[in-house]
Amino acid sequence: MTVANGGRLRGLALRLWTVPVVVAVWEAAARAAESVYFPPPSAILARLRELWFSGPPARLFLSDAALADFLPSLGRMFGGWALACLGGIALGVAIGRSKTLAGYVDPLIEFGRAIPPPTLIPLFVVLFKADARMQVATIVYGVVWPVLVNSVDGARYVDRLHIETARVFGLSRAERLTRVILPAAAPKIFAGLRLSLSLALILMVVAELAGSATSGIGYELLYTQQNFDLPGMWGTIALLGVLGFLLNSSFLVVERRTLSWHRRAGRTK
Amino acid sequence: MILSRVARGAAGVAVLLVAAEVAGRTGLLDTQIMPLASTVLAGAAGLAADSEFLHDVSATVEVWAEGLLLATLLAVPAGVLLGSLPRAETALRPVIEFLRPIPSVALIPLVALIAAADGTMKVTVIVYAACWPVLVNTMYGLHDVDPVAKDTMRVFGFGRLAVLLRVTLPSAAPFVLTGVRLAASVALVVAISAELLAGGEGGIGVYIVRAGSGYRIDLMLAATVWAGLIGLVVNALLVRAERGLFRWHAARAGVTQ
Amino acid sequence: MLDVVNLTHTYGSGPEAHRALGGIDLSVPEGQLVCVVGPSGCGKSTLLRSIAGLVRPTGGEVRVKGRPVTATPDDLAVVFQDYSRSLFPWMSVRDNVALPLRRRGLDRAARRTAAAEALAAVGLESAAAKYPWQLSGGMQQRVAIARALAYRPSLLLMDEPFGSVDAQTREDLEDLVLAVRGHHRMTIVLITHDIDESVYVGDRVVVLTRAPAVVAADLRVDLPGPRDQIGTRELPAFVHLRSEVSRLVRGRPEFSMTPSQIDKE
Numbered sequence: 001m002t003v004a005n006g007g008r009l010r011g012l013a014l015r016l017w018t019v020p021v022v023v024a025v026w027e028a029a030a031r032a033a034e035s036v037y038f039p040p041p042s043a044i045l046a047r048l049r050e051l052w053f054s055g056p057p058a059r060l061f062l063s064d065a066a067l068a069d070f071l072p073s074l075g076r077m078f079g080g081w082a083l084a085c086l087g088g089i090a091l092g093v094a095i096g097r098s099k100t101l102a103g104y105v106d107p108l109i110e111f112g113r114a115i116p117p118p119t120l121i122p123l124f125v126v127l128f129k130a131d132a133r134m135q136v137a138t139i140v141y142g143v144v145w146p147v148l149v150n151s152v153d154g155a156r157y158v159d160r161l162h163i164e165t166a167r168v169f170g171l172s173r174a175e176r177l178t179r180v181i182l183p184a185a186a187p188k189i190f191a192g193l194r195l196s197l198s199l200a201l202i203l204m205v206v207a208e209l210a211g212s213a214t215s216g217i218g219y220e221l222l223y224t225q226q227n228f229d230l231p232g233m234w235g236t237i238a239l240l241g242v243l244g245f246l247l248n249s250s251f252l253v254v255e256r257r258t259l260s261w262h263r264r265a266g267r268t269k
Numbered sequence: 270m271i272l273s274r275v276a277r278g279a280a281g282v283a284v285l286l287v288a289a290e291v292a293g294r295t296g297l298l299d300t301q302i303m304p305l306a307s308t309v310l311a312g313a314a315g316l317a318a319d320s321e322f323l324h325d326v327s328a329t330v331e332v333w334a335e336g337l338l339l340a341t342l343l344a345v346p347a348g349v350l351l352g353s354l355p356r357a358e359t360a361l362r363p364v365i366e367f368l369r370p371i372p373s374v375a376l377i378p379l380v381a382l383i384a385a386a387d388g389t390m391k392v393t394v395i396v397y398a399a400c401w402p403v404l405v406n407t408m409y410g411l412h413d414v415d416p417v418a419k420d421t422m423r424v425f426g427f428g429r430l431a432v433l434l435r436v437t438l439p440s441a442a443p444f445v446l447t448g449v450r451l452a453a454s455v456a457l458v459v460a461i462s463a464e465l466l467a468g469g470e471g472g473i474g475v476y477i478v479r480a481g482s483g484y485r486i487d488l489m490l491a492a493t494v495w496a497g498l499i500g501l502v503v504n505a506l507l508v509r510a511e512r513g514l515f516r517w518h519a520a521r522a523g524v525t526q
Numbered sequence: 527m528l529d530v531v532n533l534t535h536t537y538g539s540g541p542e543a544h545r546a547l548g549g550i551d552l553s554v555p556e557g558q559l560v561c562v563v564g565p566s567g568c569g570k571s572t573l574l575r576s577i578a579g580l581v582r583p584t585g586g587e588v589r590v591k592g593r594p595v596t597a598t599p600d601d602l603a604v605v606f607q608d609y610s611r612s613l614f615p616w617m618s619v620r621d622n623v624a625l626p627l628r629r630r631g632l633d634r635a636a637r638r639t640a641a642a643e644a645l646a647a648v649g650l651e652s653a654a655a656k657y658p659w660q661l662s663g664g665m666q667q668r669v670a671i672a673r674a675l676a677y678r679p680s681l682l683l684m685d686e687p688f689g690s691v692d693a694q695t696r697e698d699l700e701d702l703v704l705a706v707r708g709h710h711r712m713t714i715v716l717i718t719h720d721i722d723e724s725v726y727v728g729d730r731v732v733v734l735t736r737a738p739a740v741v742a743a744d745l746r747v748d749l750p751g752p753r754d755q756i757g758t759r760e761l762p763a764f765v766h767l768r769s770e771v772s773r774l775v776r777g778r779p780e781f782s783m784t785p786s787q788i789d790k791e
Contacts, residue, residue, distance in 0.1 A: 103277030114500030122481035169626030244370025
């Protein structure tokens with residue numbers, strides 16, 4: 001156990017040694033340059049801590065401001081993402097299994113996904129008066145396409161023999177859907193879900209920046225900009241990067257668990 | 270078969286447009302909020318001859334093309350370098366993995382403060398966003414080169430540079446182009462986001478904001494239609510380029526994230 | 527048990543139409559094991575898929591137990607050639623075998639017991655918790671056979687069931703089919719391109735012509751049981767029958783037996 005852990009630690013150190021080096025070079029360069037626009041990482045970290053991580057340990061050091069900013073942002077993001085996922089999978093599987101339906105809606109999908117989602121923000125602002133609904137609408141519209149397109153693809157190309165086996169052994173339509181079509185399409189669907197999760201973060205930020213939000217991470221970014229608080233801005237951007245990294249890695253963990261059969265089945269063939 | 274597909278697609282579009290039109294005319298949808306489909310389409314047709322709008326479109330296309338070009342010029346050599354030097358790649362991978370998830374649009378307020386000119390700001394942010402798909406796909410393409418082909422060249426006494434030029438780069442090229450195609454749509458999204466957030470002299474995003482402040486929802490939707498069409502055309506051109514140039518290449522899927 | 531009456535099937539239409547079946551008549555009494563042999567691409571699989579209700583034939587009729595086939599009949603099971611695509615990789619071996627039993631109205635415990643029994647019958651009781659891709663090709667095909675057995679069909683269709691395994695495994699699986707057939711009273715239609723196999727396994731061999739296929743010959747196999755891979759194949763009667771079937775198909779120059787051309791329509 002300890003040997004394995006030691007080996008893993010050493011492996012981690014070998015892979016990550018550049019991170020402290022890069023940060024150190026950045027620190028030195030920023031101090032030498034003394035530019036207001038490029039604060040050193042130490043100043044950014046200090047400001048980050050002051051802004052959001054000065055709370056009690058029992059709350060994971062999150063300050064009141066952090067709760068007030070993170071919770072609404074993440075709530076809207078996950079809410080929009082979940083809505084888009086449900087809708088995208090349901091619609092995508094239906095389209096993937098029906099050639100007729102696909103024929104009717106294919107051009108609409110192609111056009112819909114070609115519209116850059118931020119283009120619709122001003123419209124949603126007019127329709128929803130810049131409240132949370134506008135932000136959720138932006139996120140849903142933006143992230144539904146990867147889910148939809150991947151679900152269509154996954155459901156369309158289910159192995160014919162899988163379907164025929166299910167028919168021969170008399171599985172009902174519902175069983176065919178839940179036990180054959182959905183699992184077979186799952187690898188594709190998961191790829192779409194992961195892509196859309198990182199898109200959701202981007203659209204959350206755009207929507208908060210554009211929609212004059214009154215709370216949230218994007219609002220904080222605007223606030224620091226208006227107060228010319230550059231360490232705060234850099235800190236917020238870094239925080240968003242960390243958030244994106246965490247979202248992607250945790251999703252990967254879930255994906256690996258759920259699709260372990262797919263990964264390993266692929267390897268043995 | 271193909272004819273019936275086209276007919277079905279046209280029918281799908283027609284049904285949607287007619288339904289929207291009927292919903293507006295019967296009062297199911299408030300035309301004050303959601304204008305009639307015919308009004309939007311007429312508006313879109315009108316925009317094609319509107320010199321002000323055309324000026325905005327060309328402004329967007331200009332920053333988009335400039336950003337995409339710069340990103341390609343930066344990311345392809347970087348990807349080739351990292352892809353052929355495994356040590357450099359392992360060393361820099363964590364840095365890349367930390368930089369990549371930063372939402373590029375979050376950089377807009379910061380770059381807007383730092384960059385003096387509006388165009389510089391937009392191009393900078395677009396370059397940042399468009400770099401990653403190109404870089405990642407280039408590196409992926411370099412790893413995908415058939416080792417047998419490389420060994421064959423070495424056996425015949427070719428040096429590393431010759432192997433790079435004759436085997437590695439040609440076989441990585443389809444992946445690079447896939448990366449550029451993905452980057453093109455990302456760049457368009459970022460270009461329009463920058464216009465919406467930071468304004469500027471012109472652009473489709475600027476036009477839409479202007480139309481919105483005048484409550485001209487029909488014009489906002491009409492401009493959106495054009496944004497979608499531009500996205501479609503760009504994507505179709507790049508897909509066609511991929512198919513035309515790399516007919517021999519089967520795996521055109523690439524890495525999306 | 528099974529009646530095929532003047533069955534015809536044409537794929538596509540117009541100048542590109544392909545006539546696969548040209549009027550097949552076949553009657554299989556209960557309990558018989560019939561092998562169908564024929565040249566590559568002659569429509570063997572089309573015949574099987576019509577019997578299974580997976581293809582709606584353009585003409586003629588298929589009746590199982592006197593009832594015309596429109597959808598897949600209730601107590602019919604199929605073992606496909608391509609086990610890696612017919613087993614579900616996201617389910618354990620046990621779940622693969624137990625899945626179709628839901629239709630039999632069994633509860634969870636009963637389904638597990640039935641699956642375990644079927645796996646024991648094919649000698650795979652220890653692999654129940656594994657996934658199909660963790661097993662060798664021959665073992666995967668055993669799982670597919672166990673799934674069919676657990677379903678307790680009265681009619682079992684096998685489409686080139688041993689076409690994708692090595693020679694040694696093929697012989698083991700042939701004997702497995704003969705053994706389980708002794709235990710479960712089943713009618714079996716087995717499609718193969720291997721003449722030796724058809725004579726060794728079958729009670730009867732039906733030879734099809736090239737497409738559009740019709741029945742070229744219908745031979746009884748009168749070999750003593752139990753059959754044995756070495757002894758049976760040495761019997762003069764076996765050699766004679768095999769030669770007869772060979773001659774029947776070799777009379778047609780298009781009859782080619784290279785494995786790479788095994789029909790996959």
